[in-house]
Amino acid sequence: MSPRSASVNEELRRRSRERLLQATVELVGERGYEATTLGDIADRAGSARGLVSYYFPGKRQLLQSAVHRLMHLTLDAALEREPRTDDGRERLARAIDGILGLAVDHPVLMRTHMSGVLQADGFRQCPEQQRLAALLRDTVERYGSQNVEVDYPLLRALLMGAVFAILLPGVPMPPSRLRAELFQRYGLEWELGVPPDDEPPGGTLDDTVLEPLAQSRSKSSK
Numbered sequence: 001m002s003p004r005s006a007s008v009n010e011e012l013r014r015r016s017r018e019r020l021l022q023a024t025v026e027l028v029g030e031r032g033y034e035a036t037t038l039g040d041i042a043d044r045a046g047s048a049r050g051l052v053s054y055y056f057p058g059k060r061q062l063l064q065s066a067v068h069r070l071m072h073l074t075l076d077a078a079l080e081r082e083p084r085t086d087d088g089r090e091r092l093a094r095a096i097d098g099i100l101g102l103a104v105d106h107p108v109l110m111r112t113h114m115s116g117v118l119q120a121d122g123f124r125q126c127p128e129q130q131r132l133a134a135l136l137r138d139t140v141e142r143y144g145s146q147n148v149e150v151d152y153p154l155l156r157a158l159l160m161g162a163v164f165a166i167l168l169p170g171v172p173m174p175p176s177r178l179r180a181e182l183f184q185r186y187g188l189e190w191e192l193g194v195p196p197d198d199e200p201p202g203g204t205l206d207d208t209v210l211e212p213l214a215q216s217r218s219k220s221s222k
Helices: 006-031 038-045 049-055 059-080 088-105 107-117 127-143 148-167 175-186 207-220
Strands: none
Touching: 006 038, 006 049, 006 059, 006 107, 038 049, 038 059, 059 088, 059 107, 059 127, 088 107, 088 127, 088 148, 088 175, 107 148, 127 148, 148 175
């Protein structure tokens, strides 16, 4: 039997790594972080225990990459769903809805992720994080930003803050309220993206709020 080519080996490694990431998302979401072992993850992924250590320095880094992969896949699906559009305002609305939806749909996973990122050495770049960052940067650019290097980190911080507020134990904020605040911040109509079934908090967003924001964005793009 002839040896496998480099491209075949690379594809096998990619699939193996992604199985570990998917297994991590599933198990931590089901059992929580502390109750999930690296052996459990390897078993769920159908991989050898040693492969986990080969790809990742530890469980915390594995979880971070797994959540960033989930965020990237969720955001990509939200941006590219039909009817596909290149309209920057619609794409930003979809991005906001996609990230907020993760906090609602995966509270245990996202709460654990946020806790890990907030540790002193918690945040580490990885391929999954870089793909997520590229999508968000592209979204900001299509929205009309004239300074992506400033506006992308701001959007990232606002989304992280909104996710944290949804997940805060004991005093969570309603996702619809946070969505309304973000949409007002960026001058987006409530009907864009995937609006919740309920009306925006306080009723329909007032044109006296949306119009100045739209005017401000228009001036900054000139």
